[in-house]
Amino acid sequence: MSRNKRDELIRNALKIFYRNGFNATGMDLVAKESGVSKTSIYKHFRTKDELILAVLRLRDEDFRNWLFRRMEDLADTPAGQLLAMFDALEEWFEADGFQGCMFIKASAEFQNPSDAINRQSYAHKELLVDHFARLAGAAGFDAPRALARELLILKEGAIVIAAMSHDPAPAMEAKAIAARLLG
């Protein structure tokens, strides 16, 4: 299996895990939907957990790249980008196949703090906070890290309610709150 094939497998597994959940998805299904045998998968990933970790690494890169670029496209100033995050989120909530945040779900299914999947899920959120804090610092706010954490809470709350209600409205509701924090 070439590097391309391997990446394609991870990408395929991502789609299936995101749609079906982690524990609810068997490796047989991943193999079938990816057009390879289960044994081939286990040649590259020693366990299902390792495949999940690879999936989460891909998702982390993809999501941060998408979100940060979208924020840059939508606004020029650092403060404007922080506010524009919620417009980007609304686009995501409205997109076909939106099913909430993969890291929240991974953390919920693998709750043990010593589990690598649990730790890696929260690490994604920390990377988001880092970026928000950089922008908040550049925008001249007094306590950029505290503001970044507040924006993270708004973002995660909006994602959870949008996913549970199958309705993108929380994006703009969270934006209204963020506007007061950033104003």
Next chain:
Amino acid sequence: MSRNKRDELIRNALKIFYRNGFNATGMDLVAKESGVSKTSIYKHFRTKDELILAVLRLRDEDFRNWLFRRMEDLADTPAGQLLAMFDALEEWFEADGFQGCMFIKASAEFQNPSDAINRQSYAHKELLVDHFARLAGAAGFDAPRALARELLILKEGAIVIAAMSHDPAPAMEAKAIAARLLG
């Protein structure tokens, strides 16, 4: 199995599902930890999903009772109670065995909008909004429902980050935001 026994079974199943997750927990484990046979469980609940729905009904009652009473104990005015919600949340986050919100997790594991578990999970959040809106109305706010939705987003965001980070700090971070909305 008496009504008491049945309730005790549901309560037991709640603990196990909350600790282990829904899909990851087998009915054999529920039976063993509850001290009854699996067949006895299936005499009262036709499927595992029905048991989960009963668990969620119990959790909905327990959690709303606890939260609303705690809010009343901590503050006298409606606006004060809305703010005090975040103090109550902090107590919850600090409690032993805190593992996030059961309804968020249920919704994440049963994502199909036509699934009764999915619908019932969001129904719990709607009941919370109803209560917040009543308090916001009593406090004299202009758009009580909109404010209630914003508080819900703050609450869910705090829960998710507290659970993922294994740290109760998001309670006070969310409270700081709420103070601005309520001030």
Next chain:
DNA sequence: AGGAATATTTACAGATCAGTCAACGTAAGG
């Protein structure tokens, strides 16, 4: 006490789970 109705149990079915193994196909180098 005796028999009917109700609980509860053990044992099992059939499917699916994560993960493995021996056999097979295939491509490169001589």
Next chain:
DNA sequence: CCTTACGTTGACTGATCTGTAAATATTCCT
């Protein structure tokens, strides 16, 4: 053509999954 090395496969293991059937305890009414 032959061998070596390697990627891939179908078939399998033992465990676990949800749910059930037949048999056994227990309760309750007469």
